[in-house]
Amino acid sequence: MTKRIAILAVLVALAVALAGCGIKPPIQWDETEERARVLEAMNGWVDGVEAYNVDAMAGNGILAAGFELTIKEGSSSGYTKDAAVLKSELNADAGNQAEYRKPANGYVLRLDIDNAAGVVGYDDVNAWTIVSINKTNAEVVGKFEVYEKAAVRPTWWQSDTGNIEVTLVRTPNAWKMTNMTIKFDVFGTLALGTVVPEIEGFAFGNPRAIFGW
Secondary structure, eight states, X not given: OHHHHXXXXXXXXXXXXXXXXXXXXXXXXXXXXXXXXXXXXXHHXXXXXXXXXXXXXHSTTTEEEEEEEEEEETXXXXXXXXXXXXXXXXXXXXXXXXXXXXXXXXXXXXXXXXXXXXXXXXXXXXXXXXXEEOSSEEEEEEEEEEEEXXXXXXXXXXXXXXXXXXXXXXXXXXEEEEEEEEEEOOOSOOOTTOOOXXXXXXXXXXXXXXXXX
16 A cells, blocks of 8 residues: 555656656737737836846846847947946946935936837836737837936936837747837947947946036
8 A cells, every 4th residue: 555655656756857848838819918918027127227237137037048239329330249248347337326315315217118119208107119029029119218317417417219129029028129229329430330339238327427427
């Protein structure tokens, strides 16, 4: 009897293990719900940029395997970085960003996303445009404006504008970004076709210009 019980226990344990490795049921599709999930993912990323939360900006919960970020300015060819480089750059600047955001310094960054066909203007309400969506991928675009202020400069300063294009892949737990292109408008005399010098992270915000650090 003891031997039979032992064999039964082994069979039960094996069945449990195999159940965990089995084929998962297909993900149900509800386009309205999935559109909301896409916007939730993108707005969570914006919140991460504003708070300088590296996990929210570039963690495994938002970036898919093989993610690539391309940064351009005007009509320049720009440059591309992968997730590992992006995370390394963001982590390297995390200490400085935490210092900027101390209550005494009062630094705040706002990334405002406007509908691609809408009126550009700071309203702290994101309005991404979902260009396309299906059971596996989604394409999202938006016009962006970056605003900054600090205790030494309490009035909002518009430091950048441009456009963002994002491709996302659908996973069982979340929509994740596979590609992002950030195209900054030219705020100077950058010659057409000039290659953009490499800028760390997503290139949003310039707190050093505000603080003079």
